[in-house]
Amino acid sequence: MKTVFSRPASLKDVATHFCPGCQHGLIHRLVADAMDHFGVQQQTIGVASVGCSVFLYEYFDIDVVEAPHGRAPAVATGVKRARPESCVFTYQGDGDLAAIGTSEIIHAANRGENFTALFVNNTTYGMTGGQMAPTTLPGQRSLTSPEGRDVALDGYPMRMAEVIAALDGTAYSVRVAVNSPKNILAAGKAIKKAFEYQLENKGFAFVEVLSSCPTNWGMDALAANERVETEMIPYFNLGTFKERS
Amino acid sequence: MTHDVFMTGFGGQGVLMIGNLLAYAGILEGKNVSYYPSYGVEKRGGAANCMVMVSDAEIGSPVIGAPSAGIILNQASYDLNIARFKPGAFCLLNSSLIDEGALKRDDLATVRLPLNEMALELGDARLLNMIAVGCYAASCQSVSLDALKGALKKVLPERNHRFIPLNIQAIDLGAAQINKG
Amino acid sequence: MSERQLVAGNIAVAMGALAAGCRHYFGYPITPQSDIPAYMSAELRKLGGTFIQAESEIASINMLLGASACGFRAMTSSSSPGISLKQEGISYMAGSELPGLIVNICRSGPGLGGIDASQADYFQSVKTGGHGGYRTIVVAPASVQEMYDLTILSFDLSDRYRMPALLLADSLVGQMKEALELKPYTLPSDLPAKEWAVTGKLWRSDQRIVKSLYLGEGELEQHNWKLWRRAEELKEKEQRSEGKYLDDAKLIVTGFGSAARIAKTAVEMAREAGMQVGFLRPITLFPFPEKAFAEATVSCKQLLCVELSTGQMVEDVRLSVARDAEVAFYGRPPGTGSLPTPEELFAQIQKHYGKGA
Ligand SMILES: Cc1ncc(C[n+]2csc(CCOP(=O)(O)OP(=O)(O)O)c2C)c(N)n1
Ligand code: SF4
Numbered sequence: 142m143k144t145v146f147s148r149p150a151s152l153k154d155v156a157t158h159f160c161p162g163c164q165h166g167l168i169h170r171l172v173a174d175a176m177d178h179f180g181v182q183q184q185t186i187g188v189a190s191v192g193c194s195v196f197l198y199e200y201f202d203i204d205v206v207e208a209p210h211g212r213a214p215a216v217a218t219g220v221k222r223a224r225p226e227s228c229v230f231t232y233q234g235d236g237d238l239a240a241i242g243t244s245e246i247i248h249a250a251n252r253g254e255n256f257t258a259l260f261v262n263n264t265t266y267g268m269t270g271g272q273m274a275p276t277t278l279p280g281q282r283s284l285t286s287p288e289g290r291d292v293a294l295d296g297y298p299m300r301m302a303e304v305i306a307a308l309d310g311t312a313y314s315v316r317v318a319v320n321s322p323k324n325i326l327a328a329g330k331a332i333k334k335a336f337e338y339q340l341e342n343k344g345f346a347f348v349e350v351l352s353s354c355p356t357n358w359g360m361d362a363l364a365a366n367e368r369v370e371t372e373m374i375p376y377f378n379l380g381t382f383k384e385r386s
Numbered sequence: 387m388t389h390d391v392f393m394t395g396f397g398g399q400g401v402l403m404i405g406n407l408l409a410y411a412g413i414l415e416g417k418n419v420s421y422y423p424s425y426g427v428e429k430r431g432g433a434a435n436c437m438v439m440v441s442d443a444e445i446g447s448p449v450i451g452a453p454s455a456g457i458i459l460n461q462a463s464y465d466l467n468i469a470r471f472k473p474g475a476f477c478l479l480n481s482s483l484i485d486e487g488a489l490k491r492d493d494l495a496t497v498r499l500p501l502n503e504m505a506l507e508l509g510d511a512r513l514l515n516m517i518a519v520g521c522y523a524a525s526c527q528s529v530s531l532d533a534l535k536g537a538l539k540k541v542l543p544e545r546n547h548r549f550i551p552l553n554i555q556a557i558d559l560g561a562a563q564i565n566k567g
Numbered sequence: 568m569s570e571r572q573l574v575a576g577n578i579a580v581a582m583g584a585l586a587a588g589c590r591h592y593f594g595y596p597i598t599p600q601s602d603i604p605a606y607m608s609a610e611l612r613k614l615g616g617t618f619i620q621a622e623s624e625i626a627s628i629n630m631l632l633g634a635s636a637c638g639f640r641a642m643t644s645s646s647s648p649g650i651s652l653k654q655e656g657i658s659y660m661a662g663s664e665l666p667g668l669i670v671n672i673c674r675s676g677p678g679l680g681g682i683d684a685s686q687a688d689y690f691q692s693v694k695t696g697g698h699g700g701y702r703t704i705v706v707a708p709a710s711v712q713e714m715y716d717l718t719i720l721s722f723d724l725s726d727r728y729r730m731p732a733l734l735l736a737d738s739l740v741g742q743m744k745e746a747l748e749l750k751p752y753t754l755p756s757d758l759p760a761k762e763w764a765v766t767g768k769l770w771r772s773d774q775r776i777v778k779s780l781y782l783g784e785g786e787l788e789q790h791n792w793k794l795w796r797r798a799e800e801l802k803e804k805e806q807r808s809e810g811k812y813l814d815d816a817k818l819i820v821t822g823f824g825s826a827a828r829i830a831k832t833a834v835e836m837a838r839e840a841g842m843q844v845g846f847l848r849p850i851t852l853f854p855f856p857e858k859a860f861a862e863a864t865v866s867c868k869q870l871l872c873v874e875l876s877t878g879q880m881v882e883d884v885r886l887s888v889a890r891d892a893e894v895a896f897y898g899r900p901p902g903t904g905s906l907p908t909p910e911e912l913f914a915q916i917q918k919h920y921g922k923g924a
Contacts, residue, residue: 207778219633446832451908
């Protein structure tokens with residue numbers, strides 16, 4: 142009989158610190174699945190960022206380097222260039238990747254660095270308590286947009302998967318969600334593909350994952366999941382924006 | 387004994403080239419050397435200066451306020467620097483381009499040579515710097531003429547090695563101005 | 568002995584790094600250090616190493632962090648404004664116990680300043696410009712040969728003490744050419760293996776984690792004391808300085824890097840004039856050669872500190888000398904093209920000589 146739900150070997154058997162209903166844990170699992178799938182756990186070096194996912198090394202049973210806030214793509218560049226035989230991935234939130242680290246992600250993509258970049262878009266700064274992020278939706282309330290994001294003052298949410306896809310150095314750029322079994326399945330496939338791109342030396346692969354932050358959205362897990370479907374996906378369309386063969 | 391020389395001109399006159407040459411010649415003779423360049427605002431066309439030290443002893447400062455020898459190749463550099471030299475300093479002036487005028491100093495060991503014309507006579511205006519450094523070396527004897535010539539191989543880019551004989555001729559011509567007394 | 572070559576200081580740094588086995592360079596253009604990346608880009612290509620002109624100094628220090636975390640000798644170089652941008656990364660490297668070389672060919676400031684030789688980054692280097700309380704090795708070459716030798720030493724010390732090393736110089740030593748002798752280098756056999764470097768787990772069952780985050784009860788405090796102990800060991804074992812004419816000195820002239828070079832000639836002038844003047848130059852700025860200053864001021868009670876700034880190292884000199892010694896200061900923060908001359912410093916020596924306690 143096929144086991145449908147077992148813990149991937151790359152994932153440690155520990156309880157996570159994530160809030161109830163947070164989808165970071167689920168995304169971790171999909172990343173671990175991908176490592177297991179390709180049998181690369183022992184070759185992988187993860188690069189952690191600063192945000193709720195900072196404890197990457199507590200959950201993944203792999204070697205890890207911790208990067209300063211926003212700089213994971215630069216650190217990963219150093220790692221991958223120094224150890225091209227390794228499998229390298231970054232894992233960043235939206236404040237980390239699309240605000241303070243915009244420059245590093247754009248240029249790593251543009252150089253076509255051969256690593257896998259995971260981008261968790263939850264439309265807020267989770268770890269610091271729910272401030273407005275570059276991905277916060279128009280009208281969305283946050284600690285620093287109490288009346289809701291006013292695009293006239295705060296600008297527009299950034300669609301990073303499209304931005305990254307527009308760069309010639311990018312080999313693969315996709316946006317997925319993990320709010321339904323169907324979407325989880327597609328997300329798992331996309332993450333595997335992004336690892337496959339790296340393992341086949343095809344260049345920079347980017348996966349944006351829409352995720353929930355029930356805590357800072359002020360919702361329960363179910364409502365947060367619903368919001369991904371009704372508010373986020375209409376703005377951040379799911380799809381593949383670049384797929385170099 | 388430490389020899390210092392301040393070389394100055396405008397970019398393109400080859401000041402930095404002969405500074406390097408002199409320093410390399412010092413190395414070939416087993417001496418300590420320093421070469422310190424400084425440019426004007428623009429690298430080409432602006433002022434180009436360098437200071438070279440050659441010594442049997444350890445070299446302290448690579449720059450000195452009052453130099454004891456100088457090669458001055460154009461008017462602007464002359465106007466700006468002539469007052470700096472130590473009394474008694476050897477000073478080669480390119481009389482093709484320099485009018486000493488009111489700044490003229492009688493307390494220096496001045497040698498005046500029409501370097502532009504001399505270089506043209508040798509067949510290439512660019513040889514002016516080599517004539518100058520030959521004259522300087524013959525006079526101050528910080529390095530031998532042989533070392534200077536030997537250093538050409540080290541500082542000229544490979545593709546210009548075919549011009550070495552001509553450069554040697556220029557160095558000799560400069561030295562002859564001193565040696566003929 | 569290898570044949571001596573005429574080499575510029577900046578190039579000597581690059582040659583030293585390659586000799587020390589550094590094969591990973593990350594930088595961003597800024598004057599007056601651009602000869603270093605130019606040389607490295609050509610040479611590393613031939614050697615199959617990594618050269619990246621990054622999008623910023625922030626990115627380049629973090630690339631260095633990554634390559635160093637993998638256990639390789641790696642470096643970046645920049646000049647003052649760029650070094651400011653690297654401070655966050657340097658703090659992370661220090662916190663993560665990572666070695667690595669950061670070269671600062673210091674220019675004048677504050678702000679955009681100018682490209683003249685300056686020593687105004689002493690505080691930033693020695694007292695550390697980043698957050699959190701850490702130490703870095705700081706060396707201050709005063710000759711082209713030292714640009715080469717101290718680059719190599721920096722890599723060795725940095726690996727041994729697991730802390731970043733800064734090489735602090737300026738355009739005087741950077742652009743000056745002198746005779747350079749390439750000494751053959753072998754890795755010190757007692758350097759500890761980098762058993763902390765990430766490689767992918769490979770055959771291991773344990774993880775290697777390079778991080779600066781310690782949130783367990785008391786963990787970060789322990790971590791801080793561990794870093795402190797290492798810095799103390801460094802202070803104990805690695806102070807380096809150059810002294811001359813100290814035995815009978817009635818006045819000691821001190822300074823580091825290019826200012827010391829100029830001062831040395833002024834000291835020779837004083838000796839020729841029959842004055843009993845000594846010379847003491849820190850080679851390592853961290854650890855500061857406290858012992859040498861303490862020793863020298865047992866008998867000599869008067870010092871003159873010369874810097875291309877309004878006075879920074881002079882504070883450490885005052886902390887290191889005997890309590891009854893007096894330290895005068897002469898500073899020349901850079902203005903366009905005007906370095907102090909040896910004659911000018913000799914005049915300062917004359918002014919202070921014999922006037923002390
Ligand atoms: C230089 C710097 N600035 C600010 C912070 C504080 N900080 C920590 S996490 C974070 C944002 C995290 O948000 P995000 O990247 O969206 O990740 P999430 O927590 O939502 O997963 C910020 C601003 C920091 N650590 N470093
Ligand atoms: S704050 Fe938000 S992103 Fe962070 S763990 Fe909690 S739910 Fe997840």
